Amino acid sequence: xxxxxxxxxxxxxxxxxxxxxxxxxxxxxxxxxxxxxxxxxxxxxxxxxxxxxxxxxxxxxxxxxxxxxxxxxxxxxxxxxxxxxxxxxxxxxxxxxxxxxxxxxxxxxxxxxxxxxxxxxxxxxxxxxxxxxxxxxxxxxxxxxxxxxxxxxxxxxxxxxxxxxxxxxxxxxxxxxxxxxxxxxxxxxxxxxxxxxxxxxxxxxxxxxxxxxxxxxxxxxxxxxxxxxxxxxxxxxxxxxxxxxxxxxxxxxxxxxxxxxxxxxxxxxxxxxxxxxxxxxxxxxxxxxxxxxxxxxxxxxxxxxxxxxxxxxxxxxxxxxxxxxxxxxxxxxxxxxxxxxxx
Numbered sequence: 001x002x003x004x005x006x007x008x009x010x011x012x013x014x015x016x017x018x019x020x021x022x023x024x025x026x027x028x029x030x031x032x033x034x035x036x037x038x039x040x041x042x043x044x045x046x047x048x049x050x051x052x053x054x055x056x057x058x059x060x061x062x063x064x065x066x067x068x069x070x071x072x073x074x075x076x077x078x079x080x081x082x083x084x085x086x087x088x089x090x091x092x093x094x095x096x097x098x099x100x101x102x103x104x105x106x107x108x109x110x111x112x113x114x115x116x117x118x119x120x121x122x123x124x125x126x127x128x129x130x131x132x133x134x135x136x137x138x139x140x141x142x143x144x145x146x147x148x149x150x151x152x153x154x155x156x157x158x159x160x161x162x163x164x165x166x167x168x169x170x171x172x173x174x175x176x177x178x179x180x181x182x183x184x185x186x187x188x189x190x191x192x193x194x195x196x197x198x199x200x201x202x203x204x205x206x207x208x209x210x211x212x213x214x215x216x217x218x219x220x221x222x223x224x225x226x227x228x229x230x231x232x233x234x235x236x237x238x239x240x241x242x243x244x245x246x247x248x249x250x251x252x253x254x255x256x257x258x259x260x261x262x263x264x265x266x267x268x269x270x271x272x273x274x275x276x277x278x279x280x281x282x283x284x285x286x287x288x289x290x291x292x293x294x295x296x297x298x299x300x301x302x303x304x305x306x307x308x309x310x311x312x313x314x315x316x317x318x319x320x321x322x323x324x325x326x327x328x329x330x331x332x333x334x335x336x337x338x339x340x341x342x343x
Contacts, residue, residue: 027041171230254310
């Protein structure tokens with residue numbers, strides 16, 4: 001299957017550069033995955049699309065201020081580091097700029113020496129393993145020196161760091177936000193609970209795959225970068241109960257979807273149970289969903305693995321028509337953009 005099947009024309013002005021003042025005031029396109037019917041709403045209207053007995057699954061990962069600007073210790077040349085994954089013992093997987101000049105053995109300093117990194121290994125696709133040395137608490141130093149790792153298509157400066165976090169973010173470790181969740185407010189979640197909808201949490205720390213474009217021509221040849229996930233027994237029990245009573249499991253975001261399907265595939269039709277580890281699941285058309293019935297998600301990049309995931313759920317033709325409609329109606333795209341509900 002050719003990657004070009006998932007391409008579409010997107011005017012640059014539709015790429016949202018800043019978040020809206022009110023989280024839940026973004027637009028919402030609802031898409032019936034069976035017949036392709038579409039409706040235009042605002043995100044706060046999502047309450048009307050949910051039913052008592054459904055369970056909404058949220059990814060409670062928290063974005064760390066993972067972008068660091070420093071300089072090479074020997075030359076003073078500028079250097080940039082994007083932390084992707086903690087490897088333990090003060091070691092991190094990271095992307096670096098300029099990659100050609102930051103090789104094994106290079107030393108980078110940040111904050112006038114407050115933080116120091118040695119490049120220990122060079123990996124695939126520009127990845128590096130860095131060892132950090134410092135005095136004090138790493139997270140406090142990162143909070144002081146780091147910046148939020150906004151995607152490369154966002155050129156505007158983010159004034160409020162919290163707007164790149166969900167209101168329910170708890171577990172630190174992501175290099176990017178699970179952006180479908182950015183639309184929710186505490187008040188909206190209370191309304192949803194008041195309707196008899198359960199809320200469940202999973203954790204998936206968003207990593208390198210978010211920043212890595214597809215470099216193959218055939219979809220089947222793409223290999224996903226692994227990311228850490230965790231699903232508790234409490235969430236597993238709630239999801240099993242939801243299925244038993246005939247409710248829908250609604251994933252908020254592709255990260256929640258990928259976590260649920262990873263665990264579902266492990267169970268081979270048996271009830272879900274607690275699970276954690278690393279997932280490189282790649283969902284594209286032809287995939288048979290085991291857990292997820294519906295999905296709340298943003299609008300994704302052309303030819304991306306995420307467009308393929310939503311096409312697996314709703315069908316490529318329905319998704320391409322919905323995206324064509326979204327462009328025509330001037331929806332806002334990507335991280336700070338509008339949302340879809342696929343049901």
